[in-house]
Amino acid sequence: MAEALMRHVAIKEGQEASFAGGAKAVAAVMSRLGITQGVSLDDGSGLSIRNRISPNALAKAIALSGSPAHPGLHAIASGMPIAGFSGTLGNGRRFVGRDSKGQVGLVRAKTGTLNHVNTLAGLATTKDGRLVTYAFMADRVPVNAEPVLDRLAAIVARS
Incomplete structure (x- = not known):
């Protein structure tokens, strides 16, 4: 695709x-x-x-997708899976740990998975209602880093 x-x-x-x-x-x-x-x-x-x-470039691109100045990019933000609800984040394996399940619906993200590489980048609504972007990348990891990336996104949403 x-x-x-x-x-x-x-x-x-x-x-x-x-x-x-x-x-x-x-x-x-x-x-x-x-x-x-x-x-x-x-x-x-x-x-x-x-x-x-870079994580910075990825986060900047995602920030632009939610910006009123770039309406042509809004489909990127609105099309991202929602934690615990849709797509790769709603498959019953993501955002289920005690440190991240409370953020269901507050995190939108695109996952990236290759051998020994995991990425999670997207948007989160903070507890005071701010919309923030993030990009986390784990490279050369011998285990699945998805639970850790989910916890990091949950921390962003709780901030």
């Missing part, structure tokens, strides 16, 4: 619908959004070892 979307961005940006054209097109869009530092794209599948995004 991500690769197909990248190819559509390439076409929209007047580039060839290929890995190279897509990477160039996505980089141009991200540059217009002010997100360039900490980002390197090689393909649209997310499987290349040359793809890189």
Whole structure:
């Protein structure tokens, strides 16, 4: 899905619908959004070892998706799974521990899972009603880091 979307961005940006054209097109869009530092794209599948995004760049992109200044990006925020309710966060395994289950419905996030890599990035509503963004990444971990990432997102929501 991500690769197909990248190819559509390439076409929209007047580039060839290929890995190279897509990477160039996505980089141009991200540059217009002010997100360039900490980002390197090689393909649209997310499987290349040359793809890189920093937690800061990821959190900034998510923040823009909830911004009134970028209504075209709102589908990113509204389409994220809701903790304990939908998608990859509603599968009965996420946000179920005693440290995170109280945050059901207050956390929206996109998960990322590869061998020895786990990511959780999204939006949380704090106890005083503020909407905040976060991005947590665990790389080269020998165990599933999902419960820890869920607890971190719950801590953000409780702040």
